[in-house]
Amino acid sequence: MRCLQHQVKVRPSIRKQRAAFKRVKMRARQRDSRCFPYNVAEFVPIFLEEDEALEEAIQRSLLEESDRQSEVHISRSFKKLSKEEIEGLLRAHSEKVITPGTRQLHISRANVWSTALRQFKRPKFAESCEMLYVTFASDEHDTEEDAADLGGPRREFFRLLVKAIFQDSGAFEATPNGCTLKFNILHLQNGVYRTIGRMLSTIIVQGGEAPAFLSPHVVDYIVSGDILQVHLTPDNIGDPELRENLKKVVNATTQHDLEEAVSCCDSWRYQVEGLPLTVTMANKDLFVKNAALYLAVLQRQSCFDQLTDGLSYYGILSLLRENPSLRVLLDLSGEDKDLTASLIAGVLRPSYSVLGSNRRVREELMVVKFREFLQCVENKELRDSLGERTLTKDEEAFVKALRPGHILAFATGSSKVPAIGFQPAPKITLIHDESKHLPIAHTHVQMSVSFL
Template sequence: MLFVTFASDEHDAEEDAADLGGPRREFFRLLVKAIFQDSGAFEGTPNGCTPRLNILHLQNGLYRTIGRMMSTIIIQGGEQPAFLSPSVVDYIVSGDILQVHVTPDNIGDPDLRENLKKVQQATLQDDLEKAVSCCDSWRYQVEGLPLVVTMANRYVLVKNAVLYHTVVQRQSCLDQLIDGLSHYGVLSLLRENPSLRVLFHIPGEDKGLAADFVAGILKPSYSVLGSNRRAREELMVVKCREFLQCVENKELRDTYGDRTLTKDEEAFLKTLSPGHILAFATGSSKVPAIGFHPTPKLIFINDEDRHLPTAHTCANELHLFVNATTMADDDGFNHCFLVALMNGSLFSTI
């Protein structure tokens, strides 16, 4: 099990946090971003990420290392690295090129992708010939493609060309990635249970977590029913859920009325999503593959002197302070929540 301590660039010191789960989840979330956005080992396509063919990466075993990282993230409670193209996952699950389903949208190169789409969508012979001529710079170098393309065999050209550019050409990268995924037995588990592929491939429409979903994850830890505090705590839950809904609907700015916000606050508002709130409370912007342990909770603290929500990510707790300021019928609670999220540093950055 990894135990993580973050270092502060500003103060040249370690953050004051023992790793009981929260810092590890935060580290894994940052690691997923580094793998798919910053490493240069993948390229984006309309259907998700596919390995970028890089000889130096192959020689250094980078794709194998990334596979081990992904296995570790899944087994040790990080959010699933679900950014791969479905065609890549097809090959990982089956290990057989002939079992891979491909479309032009699996190709990263926009010119190549659009040219193959034109071949696929051509309705007239003249249109088909023009589209095929755009592929002449490479198609004669790929053995097995039709030399004479007709309306009857154009789909064979498209399918096999996509298969070549997305899988055959990058097979060594994919095989290294698969070797890395055998770490912790993740590969065998995946092949025995193909439904687990959802841990890897990007959803068809990734709109992020919905406000209601996040609200359902954070279970309120109420005082006993009938106590003086219970009604105030229930009101705080209503305020919290309204905040989440405004974030999802991009209506949070409207709740501040005439309040003057800083430039940083205005900029942060534009990027804020319900996933930020979950990350603030747990260190993970998505539900980990193995779920949250312990169950995330909303904790209520009666304190008139503190207003900004805080989090205990190791315990998966979001702490809300119940007092005159946060319960007032104005924008006080929403502004406190916004400031807290902004000051959450990396734990509020997605």
């Protein structure tokens, strides 16, 4: 690997610093100590040679200048957009890039990753920009389900696909900050990372849940296209042992502790040219930054490039780079993203009978009960509201695990509101039929939820 600092041209300020340092050294040697009472060595850590200190000063100056440029780049290009603005941008882009017609997609719920990968890799499939028409195969009878896809099955497929991409594909590994790319030589040779990029683009453009599970440093690389604009910490490293060893370097408070921490990195650090050979308290930040860059990005940059190339599908890459605020579509956020009962109630609006009719009274009462149910689910009070009713073990587990997002997924196929919004908007249709005792979700045909 080429020396990291040799990839950056030495700027005039650095040249001046080097020249000034050398002049001071020469004068110090030429003058008598009575005329110049300070020894140059007093400005150098006692455990460093002068040339090492010079190189360290240059490296530290480069690090500070790189950080300043990164801050300027981000502050100039990043304009935060509201949810409404993001939705508007995505809808306009979707209308522009999706062509008329549909592409048939047959998916097995039991094998979402393998069945989706097989079809997304087909060249003709990848060349098309039509809307997906998803049909699920029945696991029990190996037949197609009797359902037309007007939004619900497609959204359900996207929800299952996001999970499959980050858990089943073998292309990602977890970090404390989100998912990062895992180097897989077969995936690289077979273009799987590029295919995943196409999948993510399709999910975003065609109204799926935002696949916001990526570590911020991955999104930094995608949005900027510049490895020097990637902000990194040890928490961006996937391998737990490497991550913890580098954290020990960060947390070292004495030179002795630092030397012990650095020794844990000896198995790989000498392979990275450009890292300081002697790590000190003064240059440890530089060591950590460049080591994290090597471990988190440079080792798997070809995978990053394939994924980025795949995101050019449907023009998503250009859209992200023109509007960096859209990175929220990919970036794992530390915020609690659980849906609220009021949000679900706002999405699932009832379709009432005429005001003043006998049916209207019963419908309003049922809507009140439904919203009370949502509040009980959100507040985890559903079991209490059931009173002394005896539940099976499975029912007890279901009631305990139930969240508002599950209600939305039942009604729409999506457990979150898509960034592009719901098209068409879901609704509650109240059916007056005494023979029906359970809610029914018609996500396939008319995007309605029926309640007694």
